[in-house]
Amino acid sequence: MSWMKRTFCSSIGLKIIMAATGLGLFFFLIGHLSGNLLTFAGADAFNEYAARLKSLGPLLWVARIGLLVIFVAHVLTAILLTRKNRAARPEAYVFSSTIQASYASRTMVMTGMITLGFILYHLAHFTLHWVDSANASHMDFSGRHDAFKMLVLGFQNPVTSGIYIISMFILGTHLSHGLSSLFQSLGINHPNITPTVKKVAPLVAWAVVAGFISIPVSVLIGVIAL
Ligand code: HEM
Numbered sequence: 001m002s003w004m005k006r007t008f009c010s011s012i013g014l015k016i017i018m019a020a021t022g023l024g025l026f027f028f029l030i031g032h033l034s035g036n037l038l039t040f041a042g043a044d045a046f047n048e049y050a051a052r053l054k055s056l057g058p059l060l061w062v063a064r065i066g067l068l069v070i071f072v073a074h075v076l077t078a079i080l081l082t083r084k085n086r087a088a089r090p091e092a093y094v095f096s097s098t099i100q101a102s103y104a105s106r107t108m109v110m111t112g113m114i115t116l117g118f119i120l121y122h123l124a125h126f127t128l129h130w131v132d133s134a135n136a137s138h139m140d141f142s143g144r145h146d147a148f149k150m151l152v153l154g155f156q157n158p159v160t161s162g163i164y165i166i167s168m169f170i171l172g173t174h175l176s177h178g179l180s181s182l183f184q185s186l187g188i189n190h191p192n193i194t195p196t197v198k199k200v201a202p203l204v205a206w207a208v209v210a211g212f213i214s215i216p217v218s219v220l221i222g223v224i225a226l
Helices: 002-009 011-041 043-055 058-088 096-127 147-155 158-185 194-220
Strands: none
Touching: 011 043, 011 058, 011 147, 011 158, 011 194, 043 147, 058 096, 096 147, 096 158, 147 158, 147 194, 158 194
């Protein structure tokens, strides 16, 4: 067990866990976005996708628990790393790089906490149906849960859409920085690779965010409609 102690007690070990779990969450986001973009293909395609996911039964629960474990590990390492950084911080900032690093990590903590809040709201909305609960019980023409209707009715409310759009921008800031520093945290640091990663990572992050934002915006302007 000494390797575990060494990993969890060293900043490098924590950074590697943070980066690896962050990458896992990013892959989830890509998968989630791909599924959600089916709303542009219409109610039938989207409800079929939702029904297939549900039909995975126990496998879906394995995936959900896996996602939860990765998510909790990401948040826990963030807390441990922030504590370590605070403990190691010098009394006064002498170098501008220290100020920059601290600004970036403070931004990551803030945007991360807001994203956590968004995820709780999102689960309350679409999974637990605590928000817009009246929209949860619809069935479509073939007796499947009408996830498309739930989503469109949800986003037709400008307040709900506004919360999603603002949260997506905050997620974009988090992802943009996270993806940019991910390779370095994993120890991949090469003069040929690092500058390209720093340029491409924010573009990838904002492309994913634009994909998510396109859904509530399309509902609001009537491109996706019942
Ligand atoms: C426009 C943006 C989004 C839409 C339309 C959307 C839609 C949905 C829908 C329909 C569900 C399924 C609810 C159910 O039937 O149980 C869901 C679940 C979920 N979403 Fe999203 N989502 C969006 C953005 C996000 C983002 C940005 C994140 C993460 C930061 C996220 C994380 C999750 C999680 C963790 C679940 C639960 C997965 C599960 O229970 O299997 N979603 N989302």
